[in-house]
Amino acid sequence: MGAPVVSGSVAAGRSTKDAIREAALQLFSTKGFDHSSLREVADAVGITKASLYYHYASKVDLLIAIIEPMFDELRAQVDGLDELEHTPENVRRMIRERLRSTLANRHVGALCMRDTVAIVNALGNRYPDLIELHHRTCRWLAGPGADADTLLRAAAAMQVLSTAMISPEIVPGTDTAQVEETLLDAALGVLYPAR
Incomplete structure (x- = not known):
């Protein structure tokens, strides 16, 4: 089963960082931290993995955020x-x-x-x-x-x-x-x- 889609792309009025955190929270909550990947988070937000790394250097940094x-x-x-x-x-x-x-x-x-x-x-x-x-x-x-x-x-x-x-x-x-x-x-x- 694929990653849950939070927005498909970053919605107007919501920052990319907020969208990433929301997608990660949804994924980490449903699949667990260890079983979720940054690729899945990026896909759920509708951004590239490189773009995600621009905002958060690692999965742990994202969890802390x-x-x-x-x-x-x-x-x-x-x-x-x-x-x-x-x-x-x-x-x-x-x-x-x-x-x-x-x-x-x-x-x-x-x-x-x-x-x-x-x-x-x-x-x-x-x-x-x-x-x-x-x-x-x-x-x-x-x-x-x-x-x-x-x-x-x-x-x-x-x-x-x-x-x-x-x-x-x-x-x-x-x-x-x-x-x-x-x-x-x-x-x-x-x-x-x-x-």
Whole structure:
């Protein structure tokens, strides 16, 4: 079977770099990073492989261009926690913001979940920074002076949010607002269990 066609040629109003990233994301998501070629990406966009190399020097560079905006957004969200007072309202707001970000990037997130080894290899020395962002988020969610149980609940609540990445496979056709509300309630239920 041939590569999925994203546009056949670069559409007006959309940059070649954007078209390449979209085609690559679609291919990497359906075939996997290792089983997709730059030739297939170029064909899906309707450009030559040489033209693709003008924009991205390698398949790893292309993968980084796909995933880095999501990680930059995550970094900005986590850095913003330093200024945010730990209150139940702010916890709910932060979880909702993270959930909306995850839903908006769910195709990239699903790729990250499926091709974890390729992602870790592509990120190289940036991967520990990503792990630290996750730990900072969990510590903030747990609150000042949190005990081990609360820290574990905070980490589990974050795992609930990752379900957004695979929600199209679990509940295809479900309204995004419903997915958001269900996962928000689930994450808060894990974080603040009824006693």
